[in-house]
Structure formats: C-alpha cells, structure tokens
Amino acid sequence: MWIVFGFVSITFHIYLIFSGLVPNLISRPIHMALILPWIFLYDKNFSNSFISSFIVFLGIFSCLWISFNHESLMDQYGFIEGSFQFSISIILILIVLEMARRSVGWPLPLVSLIAILYGIFGDFIPGEFGHPGIPINSFFGTLTIAEGGIWGPLTGVSVSIVSIFVIFGSFLNSGEAGSGFMNIATAFAGRLKGGGG
DSSP: OHHHHHHHHHHHHHHHHHSOOOOHHHHHHHHHHHHHHIIIIIOTTSOOHHHHHHHHHHHHHHHHHHHHTHHHHHHTTTOOOHHHHHHHHHHHHHHHHHHHHHHHOSHHHHHHHHHHHHHHHGGGSOGGGSOSOOOHHHHHHHHHTSSSGGGSHHHHHIIIIIHHHHHHHHHHHTTTHHHHHHHHHHHHHTTSOOTTO
8 A cells, every 4th residue: 555655745846846836725725635654644653544544534635625726715815714724724733744754753753833823823913022912814824825934835745856856865875786885985085084074
C-alpha cells in the first residue's frame, strides 16, 4: 500500500513540474493531503491507529474540499462564510499543529498556537501589546481559505522545491549514484575541516 501511495505522491509532484501554472489552492492542499498519511499512519510510535486514521480522513477531506472549491474561495478574499467553512478552518489548523508536534516536537506548534491565540484574544490585552481586534471570520479565513497562512509561501516551497529534491535524492540513493557523489565530494574536500574549527 505504501509503495502505491508513494508512487501517487511522486507522480503528482512530477506532474506539477510539467503542467504549467496550477492554482495554489489546488496544488498546496493536495500536497498536504498526500503528506498526512505519512505523518499520522506510517510512524508506528503513535499507537492509537483509529484516532490517527480519523485525523487523516478529516484532513484529506478538508484539503480536497479546499482544492475542489478554490474558485469560489478566491472570490471570498479570505472571509469565511457559514459554519461549515468555519469547521473546515478549525480542522485544518488543529491538524497542522498536530502534524508539527509529531514531526518536530512541541516548541513549534506551541509558538504557533500562542500566535493564533494572540490573534483571537489580543484585543483584550491593554496597552501597546494589544491590537484593535480582527474579525474571527477574516482571521481564520486568511489562515485556511486564502493563499496565506497554511497555503502560504512556505507550503509553496515545500510543493515546488523540497518535495522535488526529496524525490530526486531518494532516486539517487536507491542506486549507486548517491555513493558516487559522496566519493567525488570526499576526493575533492575530504581532508578539509568544516565549521568554525
């Protein structure tokens, strides 16, 4: 199953290279949908597979919903309309925070959560550290249904650059090419010291 899923992921990212301009609200949510099973199901350190599977289902559904409705969402200019869209935005934010926790630990999602809470409740903070207040529909909409927040430049780099280099590197390491590059690097600079020393 993982081989087939990996092939689908590779095919999609290579397709993006040759397909021309694909709207960001299509390519980036699909990219995230393809990542979700690897984060939540492939790693056996998280024992409760039912909860992980449910998270993956919600995440893939939300990502695909964003992709299929990208044209109408663009016309909303980052403003959420209705309780269903608000639920999608909450699901996406929580899943992204949990993805970060499982991938790199607590510091990054905690900092992100503090920033989100500040955006929601910062108008209650007196003095210069507060802010005038942000409409909740605009705040969550900017994070989840517009080309910012979750689908911003960092996700774009992951789609167009990081994923391709990971695919290319895995392809090289599957044969002798990776060892060949390492041997060439060692021959040219193997006796030199790196870093501050």
